[in-house]
Amino acid sequence: MSEEAKAKSQSIRAVDALRALIFAGELPPGSDHLESELAEKLGMSRTPVREATLVLESQGLLEVRPRKGVRISALSADDMREIYEVLTELESLAASLAADAGYSEQELSRLKTAIVEMEASVAANDREGWARADAAFHDELVRLGGNKRIQTIVSNFNDQVRRARALTLHMRPMPSKSNQDHRALYEAIAKGDSKAARQVHWMHRTEAKDMLINLLHQHGLRRV
Amino acid sequence: MSEEAKAKSQSIRAVDALRALIFAGELPPGSDHLESELAEKLGMSRTPVREATLVLESQGLLEVRPRKGVRISALSADDMREIYEVLTELESLAASLAADAGYSEQELSRLKTAIVEMEASVAANDREGWARADAAFHDELVRLGGNKRIQTIVSNFNDQVRRARALTLHMRPMPSKSNQDHRALYEAIAKGDSKAARQVHWMHRTEAKDMLINLLHQHGLRRV
DNA sequence: CAATTATTTAACGTATACATTAACAAATTC
DNA sequence: GAATTTGTTAATGTATACGTTAAATAATTG
Structure with missing residues (x-):
């Protein structure tokens, strides 16, 4: 033990x-x-x-x-775009694989927990709490995808953009739209609709990417 | 110099x-x-x-x-599936990015050359020649995508499945369908149709993955 | 005799000494 | 005085010695 x-x-x-x-x-x-x-x-x-x-x-x-x-390493906005392109693609694949795996609600409980925590954090205006739950959600999503190579790559890339996320956490509006996306993704996975899961998550990540890159530009953060 | x-x-x-x-x-x-x-x-x-x-x-x-x-490292069929899932996804993204980049025919010349070589190799029943040109095609595709992270990951993963490809090269039928796919992908990129480029390549790679995994199973190659 | 414990040994992990090399400064040449 | 060459230095790259540890074997005990 x-x-x-x-x-x-x-x-x-x-x-x-x-x-x-x-x-x-x-x-x-x-x-x-x-x-x-x-x-x-x-x-x-x-x-x-x-x-x-x-x-x-x-x-x-x-x-x-x-x-x-x-x-x-100091990443430019362009590096960030590259990394997010890969993250978007691989997490979306993981979402699709998770939907295909046919998990029970029981097996999706951590995902659900993370969603509830994110919603509570938004309600409480607690950005750090939200960020923690969001990270847990994405980690669990990738884990449910079951592909170890994706897990490794996504984990590496998340490390690389960690600073940028932390920097911009307080610059962005409270992520309420984000919570809707998470619920939609959860439903798609629970229903086994891999197409929808992929699509919903792809859009979710793409919006996050655009948001992050805009924030970096707006605040003149050339390298982080 | x-x-x-x-x-x-x-x-x-x-x-x-x-x-x-x-x-x-x-x-x-x-x-x-x-x-x-x-x-x-x-x-x-x-x-x-x-x-x-x-x-x-x-x-x-x-x-x-x-x-x-x-x-x-010795890879199981399951490892191979994982790797091909990632390769499929990232190369398809690269194809999509290449289409969006709006390259001229001039800039796509290497892609064209590789296609011509593959067709000539199929006609001459030269599998090694085909494999070389196919590798050149895929490398160039990823390069045209312009995302350095994708290039690195794809290159690593190609190294990992190199042996399996070499082993199965002579077990499979001559790849004539494959050549059609490459032409279709070329057209999509030249036209700037990123949706089509992504789709065509995704299907191409997915078929290649299934073919490879079936061959490994059929020939009892548990780890390569 | 089975199971546990001691012993041995071989491979790794780490520190360290030293060789190598590239960056910088000084000196010399044109 | 600019440019090239030479010398100096500091940091890395490499070899090696040695301590540490885990695997394998032998010894012991119940």
């Missing part, structure tokens, strides 16, 4: 720690950091840090630039 | 060499290899080999299993 291995390797610790520092904004987008600095900051030698940077580079969170330090 | 840096690092050489060994079947799917063996085989120390295995693991070509050696 133990959760995880307690004794993680330094490399894994380095990956986790660097991710945390990046998400916390302590290693801001566009900033450069030497391996030796990071190693000292994390209290370990360069070796596990190097390994961690390779992993994080493959996930698009940073870029290893020999002799210039690792550079924390 | 020099092509590339001549002096590549050992890590990069290790990535290239291991990929080549995997594709050549010298490191067969499912086989295990110690870091030290690989290091000796490549004539370098463990360090760059370790770094290479991390990169290749992130690309899904192998799996690092502490104290059991790195295991070369």
Whole structure:
């Protein structure tokens, strides 16, 4: 019943720690950091840090630039568009697959819970709560799709746009239309209507993408 | 005008060499290899080999299993289905984006060339030639889509199914229907009909997926 | 004799020393 | 004085030594 291995390797610790520092904004987008600095900051030698940077580079969170330090990725609006195009497509596929899988209401309970939480959060004007429930909804949707490759890619890309979402969370209107979309998607999946599920979610994500990109432009956020 | 840096690092050489060994079947799917063996085989120390295995693991070509050696990935029919689902979706998106981009016939010339080559190869009963041209067609399609993230993912996944494609190349009928699909896709892109481009390619890839998976089953290839 | 516990061993994970290389500065040449 | 060359330095890339850990084997106990 133990959760995880307690004794993680330094490399894994380095990956986790660097991710945390990046998400916390302590290693801001566009900033450069030497391996030796990071190693000292994390209290370990360069070796596990190097390994961690390779992993994080493959996930698009940073870029290893020999002799210039690792550079924390900064995304342009265009990068954001590219990522959202992929997210839109793959999540829509996941929605379609989930509908085809013929889940019972029981099996869709987490999806339902997330919807209820989003609605409660909107009513309470709680944006952070809404964002958490929204993330849970999308995670669960992709999980229900059952395709592990989609799960991996979507998870990576969500990490990459995490900052941009956090930045714009308070700039946008309360997402009430969004909640309607989620209910419609839920119904489509429950009914096993894969065409509708795909369509509804595709539109939902496309609107979210346009919203996000407009906000970035309006607020002059060239790279985040 | 020099092509590339001549002096590549050992890590990069290790990535290239291991990929080549995997594709050549010298490191067969499912086989295990110690870091030290690989290091000796490549004539370098463990360090760059370790770094290479991390990169290749992130690309899904192998799996690092502490104290059991790195295991070369072996894909089941189900893995193949997952990968093809993603390939289908993302290539179809690329087709749609390419159609929207409004390319001139000039800019579509490589696509056209690949089509002509595929037709000539079918006429000459040259499967290897057809496979090369088909790969060129798909690569160019994705390039025309213009989304770098799609290019990266599709390239990775193509690497992963490379063996399965090679294995089944001689089991399938000569792909003449396929050539019709390619022409139809070309027309849709040239006309700027993104809906049609997406649809035509989606169906094309879905049929290819079903064909491949059936062949794997029929020939009892449980993992490749 | 089965099951558990100790021992061994081999492979990995990490630190570290050092070689290599690219960026920068200085010096020299034209 | 500009441009090229040379030298310096700092950071990375690589090898290697060694500690750590998990798998396998042997030993022991009930």
